[in-house]
Amino acid sequence: MKKVLFVCLGNICRSPMAESIMKKLIAENGMEKEIEADSAGLISYHEGEEADSRMRMHARRHGYDITHISRPICEEDFYIFDYIIAMDDHNYDKLIDMAPGLDEEKKVARMTDYRKNTVMDHVPDPYYGGHEGFENVIRILEDTCAGLFEKITRSHE
Ligand code: 4NP
Numbered sequence: 001m002k003k004v005l006f007v008c009l010g011n012i013c014r015s016p017m018a019e020s021i022m023k024k025l026i027a028e029n030g031m032e033k034e035i036e037a038d039s040a041g042l043i044s045y046h047e048g049e050e051a052d053s054r055m056r057m058h059a060r061r062h063g064y065d066i067t068h069i070s071r072p073i074c075e076e077d078f079y080i081f082d083y084i085i086a087m088d089d090h091n092y093d094k095l096i097d098m099a100p101g102l103d104e105e106k107k108v109a110r111m112t113d114y115r116k117n118t119v120m121d122h123v124p125d126p127y128y129g130g131h132e133g134f135e136n137v138i139r140i141l142e143d144t145c146a147g148l149f150e151k152i153t154r155s156h157e
Contacts, residue, residue, distance in 0.1 A: 002152050003036045005081040006111070007073055007091055011041025014087045014123050014137055016051040016068040017059060018111065021138075021145040024064060035152055038081070042094050044072035052127070058134040062142075078104035085111050085148070088122040112140070114147030 006018035022037040041047075050056070051066040059066050078084065078100055084107045086092035092110050099105035112121050118140050126133030 001034060001036060002083070003038070003081045004083040004085060004148070004152070005073070005077055006037070006039040006085050006087070007042065007095060008039075008087040008123075009042050009091065009125065010046045010127065011039055011068075011070040011072070012046045012049060012052045013055045013126050013134070014141070015039035015041065016066050016070075017055055017064070017137055018085070018087070018123075018141050018145060019068055020059060020064040020066045021141050022149065025145060025149045029149075029153075031153065035149075039068055040071055040073035040077060042073060042091060046070040047072055054131070054134055055126070055137070058131070058138060062138050064138075073098070075100055078107065082107060083148070083152070084108045087111050088125065111144045111148075114144045114151060115140075116143050116147045118143040 006015040008015040016039050019037045019039040026032055026035050047070055049070045056066050084095055086095050095108045096105055111123050120140050123137060123140050126137050
């Protein structure tokens with residue numbers, strides 16, 4: 001079993017979206033026993049809240065149902081998960097700082113490390129922007145989650 005944790009700042013937009021996209025890929029490929037996906041935030045400000053209503057609306061339009069409840073990342077996550085995936089450089093730097101050891105630090109990667117067709121090198125924070133920002137998040141995450149899914153399934157064979 002490989003476990004993936006997607007991480008963004010608030011855990012109400014980008015990382016729960018990534019979690020839903022990955023869960024759909026896992027289900028479509030019948031890999032529920034091989035891969036698990038979860039998400040967490042770097043801040044606890046939105047702890048206990050559903051994902052942002054704008055993110056959920058855009059997700060629904062693309063056939064995704066986000067059910068995740070926001071939670072902050074904790075030290076135990078660095079031991080439980082095999083892949084800890086940051087949405088942008090700020091998230092990445094914070095995760096590297098938080099990692100309890102070198103082995104755990106090695107688990108941290110950027111979402112866009114797994115890009116296939118997107119030219120973006122980070123997943124931009126859509127929180128303070130308009131609708132196009134949320135569509136952009138879904139576009140980038142569909143591409144990069146597909147790349148990550150392929151990487152995990154290849155290394156699992
Ligand atoms: P996320 O977006 O990191 O993609 O969940 C944000 C959500 C909340 C805030 C910032 C970004 N905030 O400042 O509360």
